[in-house]
Amino acid sequence: MKEERLVTRITPKSEDFSRWYVDLIRRAELADYAPMKGMMVIRPYGYAIWENIQRLLDRRLKASGHVNAYFPVFIPESFLRKEMEHLKGFAPEVAWVTHGGEDELEERLAVRPTSEAIIGHMYSKWIQSWRDLPLLINQWANVVRWEKVTRPFLRTTEFLWQEGHTAHETFEEAQEETLRILEIYREFVETELAIPVLYGRKTDREKFAGAEATYAIEALMSDGKALQMGTSHNLGQHFARVFDIKFEDRNQKLQYVWQTSWGVSTRLIGALVMSHGDDSGLVFPPRVAPIQVIIVPISVGNWKESVLPLACKLRDSLQQAGCRVHLDDRTEYTPGWKFSEWEMRGVPLRLEIGPRDVRNNQVIVVRRESQEKTALGMEGVEERVKEMLAAIQKSLFQRALTFQKENTREAESYEEFKKTVEEKRGFIRALWCGREDCEAKIKEETMATIRVIPLDQDKDLSGRCVCCGQEARTLAYFARAY
Amino acid sequence: MKEERLVTRITPKSEDFSRWYVDLIRRAELADYAPMKGMMVIRPYGYAIWENIQRLLDRRLKASGHVNAYFPVFIPESFLRKEMEHLKGFAPEVAWVTHGGEDELEERLAVRPTSEAIIGHMYSKWIQSWRDLPLLINQWANVVRWEKVTRPFLRTTEFLWQEGHTAHETFEEAQEETLRILEIYREFVETELAIPVLYGRKTDREKFAGAEATYAIEALMSDGKALQMGTSHNLGQHFARVFDIKFEDRNQKLQYVWQTSWGVSTRLIGALVMSHGDDSGLVFPPRVAPIQVIIVPISVGNWKESVLPLACKLRDSLQQAGCRVHLDDRTEYTPGWKFSEWEMRGVPLRLEIGPRDVRNNQVIVVRRESQEKTALGMEGVEERVKEMLAAIQKSLFQRALTFQKENTREAESYEEFKKTVEEKRGFIRALWCGREDCEAKIKEETMATIRVIPLDQDKDLSGRCVCCGQEARTLAYFARAY
Numbered sequence: 001m002k003e004e005r006l007v008t009r010i011t012p013k014s015e016d017f018s019r020w021y022v023d024l025i026r027r028a029e030l031a032d033y034a035p036m037k038g039m040m041v042i043r044p045y046g047y048a049i050w051e052n053i054q055r056l057l058d059r060r061l062k063a064s065g066h067v068n069a070y071f072p073v074f075i076p077e078s079f080l081r082k083e084m085e086h087l088k089g090f091a092p093e094v095a096w097v098t099h100g101g102e103d104e105l106e107e108r109l110a111v112r113p114t115s116e117a118i119i120g121h122m123y124s125k126w127i128q129s130w131r132d133l134p135l136l137i138n139q140w141a142n143v144v145r146w147e148k149v150t151r152p153f154l155r156t157t158e159f160l161w162q163e164g165h166t167a168h169e170t171f172e173e174a175q176e177e178t179l180r181i182l183e184i185y186r187e188f189v190e191t192e193l194a195i196p197v198l199y200g201r202k203t204d205r206e207k208f209a210g211a212e213a214t215y216a217i218e219a220l221m222s223d224g225k226a227l228q229m230g231t232s233h234n235l236g237q238h239f240a241r242v243f244d245i246k247f248e249d250r251n252q253k254l255q256y257v258w259q260t261s262w263g264v265s266t267r268l269i270g271a272l273v274m275s276h277g278d279d280s281g282l283v284f285p286p287r288v289a290p291i292q293v294i295i296v297p298i299s300v301g302n303w304k305e306s307v308l309p310l311a312c313k314l315r316d317s318l319q320q321a322g323c324r325v326h327l328d329d330r331t332e333y334t335p336g337w338k339f340s341e342w343e344m345r346g347v348p349l350r351l352e353i354g355p356r357d358v359r360n361n362q363v364i365v366v367r368r369e370s371q372e373k374t375a376l377g378m379e380g381v382e383e384r385v386k387e388m389l390a391a392i393q394k395s396l397f398q399r400a401l402t403f404q405k406e407n408t409r410e411a412e413s414y415e416e417f418k419k420t421v422e423e424k425r426g427f428i429r430a431l432w433c434g435r436e437d438c439e440a441k442i443k444e445e446t447m448a449t450i451r452v453i454p455l456d457q458d459k460d461l462s463g464r465c466v467c468c469g470q471e472a473r474t475l476a477y478f479a480r481a482y
Numbered sequence: 483m484k485e486e487r488l489v490t491r492i493t494p495k496s497e498d499f500s501r502w503y504v505d506l507i508r509r510a511e512l513a514d515y516a517p518m519k520g521m522m523v524i525r526p527y528g529y530a531i532w533e534n535i536q537r538l539l540d541r542r543l544k545a546s547g548h549v550n551a552y553f554p555v556f557i558p559e560s561f562l563r564k565e566m567e568h569l570k571g572f573a574p575e576v577a578w579v580t581h582g583g584e585d586e587l588e589e590r591l592a593v594r595p596t597s598e599a600i601i602g603h604m605y606s607k608w609i610q611s612w613r614d615l616p617l618l619i620n621q622w623a624n625v626v627r628w629e630k631v632t633r634p635f636l637r638t639t640e641f642l643w644q645e646g647h648t649a650h651e652t653f654e655e656a657q658e659e660t661l662r663i664l665e666i667y668r669e670f671v672e673t674e675l676a677i678p679v680l681y682g683r684k685t686d687r688e689k690f691a692g693a694e695a696t697y698a699i700e701a702l703m704s705d706g707k708a709l710q711m712g713t714s715h716n717l718g719q720h721f722a723r724v725f726d727i728k729f730e731d732r733n734q735k736l737q738y739v740w741q742t743s744w745g746v747s748t749r750l751i752g753a754l755v756m757s758h759g760d761d762s763g764l765v766f767p768p769r770v771a772p773i774q775v776i777i778v779p780i781s782v783g784n785w786k787e788s789v790l791p792l793a794c795k796l797r798d799s800l801q802q803a804g805c806r807v808h809l810d811d812r813t814e815y816t817p818g819w820k821f822s823e824w825e826m827r828g829v830p831l832r833l834e835i836g837p838r839d840v841r842n843n844q845v846i847v848v849r850r851e852s853q854e855k856t857a858l859g860m861e862g863v864e865e866r867v868k869e870m871l872a873a874i875q876k877s878l879f880q881r882a883l884t885f886q887k888e889n890t891r892e893a894e895s896y897e898e899f900k901k902t903v904e905e906k907r908g909f910i911r912a913l914w915c916g917r918e919d920c921e922a923k924i925k926e927e928t929m930a931t932i933r934v935i936p937l938d939q940d941k942d943l944s945g946r947c948v949c950c951g952q953e954a955r956t957l958a959y960f961a962r963a964y
Contacts, residue, residue: 032604034554035561036591041604044549044619051550067526068533072516073555073593073624073640074577079517095556096581097593100628100639101574109518111555111579111593122514122523131814137526142555142624146582157582158555332613 010344012279017223021273022152028282028345030269031152038150038157042266045345046153048290049269050160054140056192056287057162057264060184066136066164071118073142074109079117082242086116089209093145095157111144116210116235116261119165120243127257129248130169134177138164153270154227154482161265167245167257171236174258178234179455181262182215185230193268194285194397195219195275196404197229198427198477200452205436208261212236218451218477220404221274224425226451226479229271232262275400276369282346283369285396286389293318293325293385294342298335298354311353314363314381321382323389343368348392349385369396408477417466417478421446427479431472433465442467448478492826494761499705503755504634510764510827512751513634520632520639524748527827528635530772531751532642536622538674538769539644539746542666548618548646553600555624556591561599564724568598571691575627577639593626598692598717598743601647602725609739611730612651616659620646635752636709636964643747649727649739653718656740660716661937663744664697667712675750676767676879677701677757678886679711680909680959682934687918690743694718700933700959702886703756706907708933708961711753714744757882758851764828765851767878768871775800775807775867776824780817780836793835796845796863803864805871825850830874831867851878890959899948899960903928909961913954915947924949930960 010027011019025031030046033039042050058068074097080087090113097109112118119137127135140162150156164181168174186199197217207214211233218226239245240256249255276283286292297303297311311327318325326347328338335352342350352364361378365385369392376384407426411417420428428448432438443449453476463472492509493501507513512528515521524532540550556579562569572595579591594600601619609617626640635641646663650656664681671677679699689696693715700708721727722738731737758765768774779785779793793809800807808829810820817834824832834846843860847867851874858866889908893899902910910930914920925931935958945954 032607034600035603036554036556036558039554039556041554042552044551047551048549050552067530069526069529070524070532070642072518072521072523073626074518074521076518092583094583095579095591097577098580099578099590101576108581109577118516121517125514144555160552 010281013222013277014279020277021270024273024277024281024344025152030273030282033152036157038147040152040156042160045290046269049272049284049288050266052288052290053192053264053268054162057184057188058140060188061138061162061164064180064184066138066166069137069139070141071112071115071122071139073112075112075115075118077108077110079121080110082117083210083239085238086210090114090145093147095144095146112141113143113145114261114263115139115141115143115163115165116239117243120239120245120259123165123167123257124243124245127167127245127247130250133167133169133247133257134173135167136164136177137166138162151270151482153266153273155267159266161263163263164261166260167240168260169247169249169255169258171258174236174260175234178213178215178232178260178262181232181260182217182230185217185232185262185264189217189219189229189268190397192285192287193272193275194287194393194400195229195271196397196401198404198452198454200454200477202231202452203436203439203450203476205439206450208233210235210238211261212238216452218479218481219271219275220407220427220479221271221482222277222403223274224407224480226427226481227267227271227274228451228481229268230262230264233260235259235261276396277346280340281344283396284346284348286348286393289346289348290324291326291342291345291347292323292389293349293351294338294347295325295327295351295353296335296338296342297327297329298352298357299331301355303355306355306358307353310358314351314353314378317382318385321386323382323385349388351385367392369399411466414467417442417448418446421448421478421480425480427451427477429475429477430466431461431463432474432476433468433470434473435465435468435470438465438467442478447480449481450476451479451481452477492763495704495759496761500633502759503752506755506759506763506826507634512755512764515634518639520629522634522638524642527772528751531754531766531770532748534770534772535674535746535750536644539666539670540620540622542670543620543644543646546662546666548620548648551619551621552623553594553597553604553621555594557594557597557600559590559592561603562592564599565692565721567720568692572596572627575629577626577628594623595625595627596743596745597621597623597625597645597647598721599725602721602727602741605647605649605739606725606727609649609727609729612732615649615651615729615739616655617649618646618659619648620644633752633964635748635755637749641748643745645745646743648742649722650742651729651731651737651740653740656718656742657716660695660697660714660742660744663714663742664699664712667699667714667744667746671699671701671711671750672879674767674769675754675757676769676875676882677711677753678879678883680886680934680936682936682959684713684934685918685921685932685958687921688931690715692717692720693743694720698934700961700963701753701757702889702909702961703753703964704759704885705756706889706962708909708963709749709753709756710933710963711750712744712746715742717741717743758878759828762822763826765878766828766830768830768875771828771830772806773808773824773827773829774805774871775831775833776820776829777807777809777833777835778817778820778824779809779811780834780839781813783837785837788837788840789835792840796833796835796860799864800867803868805864805867821848831870833867849874851881893948896949899924899930900928903930903960903962907962909933909959911957911959912948913943913945914956914958915950915952916955917947917950917952920947920949924960929962931963932958933961933963934959
């Protein structure tokens, strides 16, 4: 038995959310700290979630016409310097390679913090004509950003992500792509991760360094703080001008291409923990859970002869039916220990089989998210299990949606706004004059930022900015955020 | 139309193999040079092969009990220094990160050339008892080795690979794992890439820096040079001692674990090009081909009304049947241009449909590897296409196997050995005394190295070393290699 298993206690969520989060990630073996500041190791149980995320999102990206490629991890410093806004945005976070073997390099190489610059350079070679457009490339890769304050999955010096980079003939097409991806992200996160999101545009202050406009999906974690879950940028022609990405259009005229870029990262794993987890530990939605069904044989009497063969048969038939199932037949742990272990690790369904169940040709099923316990006859158990997994997925989404709705509040005055942020957290829906002054003041005084500006606003919007009282230009969702 | 398409001619393979290789990779859009020395971009058509390789190998690794994880891309210099052989082996090839943002780091970080050191450190934290063993972890990742002479896919500063790292209770178990993986690699490469390999142990001179013993699979490229396709190392307790990876064994005694590590890389894509390609371009085995079937409609007369609908239907039904199929319905290229384009890009099967085929309810099928042309009735065409793909896979393997056998020669004297290397290339099967002197002399004088020492040797081996004439200790396969 591992020593740490014996000694580590998980801080209850209600006691200290931050400690609970970190304790749980290590105790459940999702990730561990690496010996280098701010870096982590994604352990097999955590990486299995990433593999599920990759598979489910990659399928959507391919179905919408995107293809994968791989660009170098190093970017020459001069490339980053070409787009000043981009450089300013990323320079403080760049890890620099200065030596190759024994030799000092003539030019420093950035370990990619994002790949617009190197991809822009390649696109200028690959794109000649409108026939080469749209170019719809995605990359699954590691990136490095030298962060001062880090937290596993949410903000680490290195993380894994996908970054899409597309080039189009017109602004309209690029804008359409930007919003198409935003919608793919929304649908993906809500369907597969069971996390409801708000979506919309970021303010200029919060947008990507070098973008024309940034769009994002944002979710509310169960401590009432918001988390940015994915971003989609309309890059306009900024990078095209800098990297000279021109094409001959349908009228034989040379034009700069219009670009987008977009990404989601291993941060999504942190979101799963913080959205669904409880005092007993992780709660994974079945569609991304590494293990969907855990079978625990009740090890009494001659269980190895009576119970175990049936448990094995059950595992095989569930596997056959397409479930990710694991049979915990270890002899060094008691059934009770296993119950709480797999509960802590967030497995959606637990199946218990003891001698009595064998006699009754049944199995006891316990749902992780509701603790609901049912006896199921062995006949057709595979179908029932699959139905229950679907029900759990739905229930988790509904629960998170209810939480989100209950924690999205209106604020009509600045006093009300400040009080709500301080006492209740959550999203605040309020009017804004659109000036960066107010945005900055709100951030300074309340630590709340504008998370998104909703896309479809009432054209007849009227009212006063929640901060300055001047005429409002837009509705916005505010929150304290990770 | 892309300019480069108009101007680039591929050097014939028979004229200059090296140029042919590089021309083809760029012209077929498998990869392109990056602006940093020795680095490449893997373009979507090349990356699709890597995705197929990943899927097909990952399935085998998981079926044999391995799980995936992700370790940091940076490794502190002090970690590499702990194992001196390992450091000596890799130090000249390491890219060093010295700055994070504006700050100089206290300790340089290596961009991982391989991950034994960081994984060893983590394993020392995770492994306590024999119950934690075996630990069977694999990682799909990028690695960097500062190479002086590079060539796309074969040797680049950055490449993609998988690296397995396992820990076991006994030497025997580690050895069993080392050979199990060697066999998985052999079966995978022969089945999926249709490349026959020799396999066996490496000499001490050629083994991995820090390993007890290295095993490899080696294939013969069609220019008669050998290529190492994958390696599997028994690491003994070297890294366990250095990183203090101890476990309590079944008798409550503390022991060091026994480890293995093993990997294959994007080099396999280069092997596909060099094994199967011909003067007309690439020839991909169907099981890893990005596109298995290309449909070219014969664009004459009112083809858009008569031919195209049937071509679309054919595409859909082949897709439905599980084929990777693409319909080239571009109007700006002639059918003839498309034939040679997709031939050059190595698509195993071409389906042509013209007005006459529509009338006869048939399709013309052309096999890339043999240029064999057949008319197939539309009835049951999906099954016939799948049979033909299987036949092509088999035929490519057989052809490569014949080539390998015809180019594996015995040498009984050093004169014969030198003559064969110089005039014929290929593998040379010869006796060796086992001394590094002879190995070094052969390399210096002939540029041939020992590729592998076969595992199962006749116990009654007798004869003389092909180099020094002293009593032979073993049989070995020699070749000039990439």
